Amino acid sequence: MMTGQRRQFILGLAMAAVASAASALPSAAPIAARHSDRTVVLTDANVVAIDGGAPIRNAVVVITGGRIVAVGPAGSTAIPADADTISMGGKWLIPGLMNMHVHFGLKLPGAEGAALANETDPQMALRMASNARRSLLSGVTTVRLIGEEHGVDFAVRRAIEKGEIIGPRIKTAGEIIVPTGGHGFLEADGPYALAHAVRAQIKQGADWIKIAISGGIADTHGSIAAAPMTDAELSTLIEVAHRNGIKVSAHNGSPIAAKQSLAMGIDCFEHGYHLTDENLKEMKAKGVWLVPTIVVSQAGAREFYKKIGSPDWYLDRVDSTGKDHWAMLQKAIRLGVNIALGTDQFPFEPNGGTTATVAEAELYVQAGMTPLQALQAATTQTARMLGIDKEVGRIQPGQYADIVAVDSDPTADISALRTISFVMKSGAVVRNDAR
DSSP states (O other), X not given: OOOHHHHHHHHHHHHHHHHHHHHTSGGGGGGGOSSOXXXXXXXXXXXXXXXXXXXXXXXXXXXETTEEEEEEEGGGSOOOTTXXXXXXXXXXXXXXXXXXXXXXXXXXXXXXXXXXXXXXXXXXXXXXXXXXXXXXHTTEEEEEEOOOSTTHHHHHHHHHHTTSSOOOEEEEXXXXXXXXXXXXXXEOOSHHHHHHHHHHHHHHTOSEEEEEOSOOTTOSSSOTTOOOSOHHHHHHHHHHHHHTTOEEEEEEOOHHHHHHHHTTTOOEEEEOTTOOHHXXXXXXXXXXXXXXXXXXXXXXXXXXXXXXXXXXXXXXHHHHHHHHHHHHHHHHHHHTOEEOOOOSSOTTOEETTEEHHHHHHHHHHHHTOOHHHHHHHTTHHHHHHHTOTTTSSSSSTTSBOOEEEESSOTTTOGGGGGGOOEEEETTEEEEETTO
């Protein structure tokens, strides 16, 4: 087995290769810096009212050192004399989108997954770096990686933070921790072995801990309705994470496992396929988050599953889960459960004629959210869930200039998100279709 030190050395070589290749491309200029030190001003724009109310029309946004320093109407907002000015041509500005359920190293059952069965860590690093770049260019400026392998996510995050490759801000949970045979790869049994697994992920730099407390659609064994962890295992795992100031999110579709983990202080559920009214009401009362990933079980995902060659048994499980999943989401919205957008597909992945991220937001509206609520689920709510709402999630002074432009106001019609044509992260323009 490869030692940790050797693995990190090889990953370092792989990430260096990504940076070297990117620097040779004419389109790679934004990679050179994590943010622009110059003052950049966006003019002729409309700023969406992300917290409700009236938008700022004919707005000016002033950015210095990667952060927003002023936002206001053109007639009353001063433009520094030495600023680089970008006319937005009447576009609507929204905060950078956030996706809270991402696997840059995603492998699913099917022909494409089988082709990746013997993927090495350096190969995975290169693939994840490519997926990070494509995610950012699609308008997603922050992601939560919620289950990767072998510490490659930490290497990719470091490379992005150092400006060696282009990608979104990353919060990561490291590897998924599961009991033997569970829905994940980092297996441990018994309270103390699970406690060790938690501490090992935190040692590497995990921002969250991800566990699987039921089976999944992609599993060939186990039941989505099962609850395989004992009370002692689950309570110890959550306690150890919380003692280290780290929140715990659980892959879960099981009402029984939901009830068990809610009693022990779980912070978030992924998917929630079969959660009951009782589960959802308790989540609402305790402020527990739901990341629905509704796109994976609905019709728009068929394009993705066809592309990766998903087998019939997998598609059957998707279909059998989809109806309950949709009904659960509608109930969660009605009850006011905390919802943060996440897709469980690559953020840029085609889905229903748009990207998975945008399709997820559109499905929230179809399930009962207002367009503003759906946009907040991808911006202010996600920032709040991550505890970084003082840094990102709004276009206001003091926040990082993570900004996306669309053709019209998405708080009136969420499908405006289909028209993303400009992406800025920390004041650096990474995409501008007008140029």
